Amino acid sequence: MALLQGNIAQGEKFQPGTGVVDSLRWYGEQLSSATAPLVVAPETAIPLLPQQLPQGYWRALQQRFKTGTQAAMVGIPLGDATAGYTNSVVGFKPDMVTADATGDVPDYRYDKHHLVPFGEFIPPLFRWFTEMMNIPLGDFNRGAVGQASFNWQGQRLAPNVCYEDLFGEELGARFIDPAAAPTIFVNLSNIGWFGNTVAIDQHLNISRMRALEFGRPFIRATNTGDTAIIDFTGRVTRSLPRYTRGVLLGEVQGRNGITPYAWWVSRFGLWPLWLLAGLIVVLGLVRRLWPAGKLLPGRGGHAP
DSSP: OOOEOOOOOTTTTTTTTTTTHHHHHHHHHHHHHSSSSSSEEEETOOOOOOGGTTHHHHHOOOOOOTTSOOEEEEEEEEEEEETTTEEEEEETTTEEEETTTTEEESSEEEESSSOBBBBBBBOGHHHHHHHHTTTTTTTBOOOOOOOEEETTTTEEEEEEEEEGOOOOEEEEEEGGGGGHHHHGEEEEGGGGOSSHHHHHHHHHHHHHHHHHTTTTOOEEOOOOOOOOETTTSSSSSEEHHHHOOOEOOOOOOOOOOOOHHHHHHHHHHHHHHHHHHHHHHHHHHHHHHGGGGOOOOTTTOOOO
């Protein structure tokens, strides 16, 4: 596979004359020239809605993967003012496009579920703010939990966007049916919001933890880093230097089977664990107070 890291400056990423032009040019070139069986571009690698793209750009991208032996997963916003907008991942592969009134559209689509407050959705009492400011992409629609994987070359590739890999119970919803469970996780992120900080290391380690919990490889395509390949034991096998522009090439072997964590979290979520943790805290407090005589029966809560 080829994982793309464009290193588009966050301050320019959505600027029409600078970052948008740079993104469309570089990612367009890489998607067109890549020879790997799978090409992955990060979250909002294409920073415009399909209808806002230069004429022919969207159609050319889809036609590129309509035939042949390659597939692509690309981060892009989708929607319109009527239906609302989504922070999405589209998948292209041979014989997987259909036609509608607006032209060819991808059959595979993943919409981000766990949105960032104020960054990607506005709480109800603050919706007036985005309406007053006329921010068209200030409030994304939420995708469903447990959306289908992208099937390619015998693998079930399960995308997650940005910090969604933090929420194991949401990723685990895809494991209720072992026959449809993901064999590889694919994280598409734009960590440029946080600069060159410890947030990059934190996010990488979050993905490593999920890989270990689910026993699945985790591949990460990011704007500024860390773009990496993580094996099913949580070990980073290949990565690109952060804040550089490049393409990470590597091979990944998908995995089957259900770990105890995946079995549990797909059926019960995490609330029983929270309940157990709360019970342990209560028992710890009782144990601490009892020897002091504060809870001795018949003493009114006072030591003799």
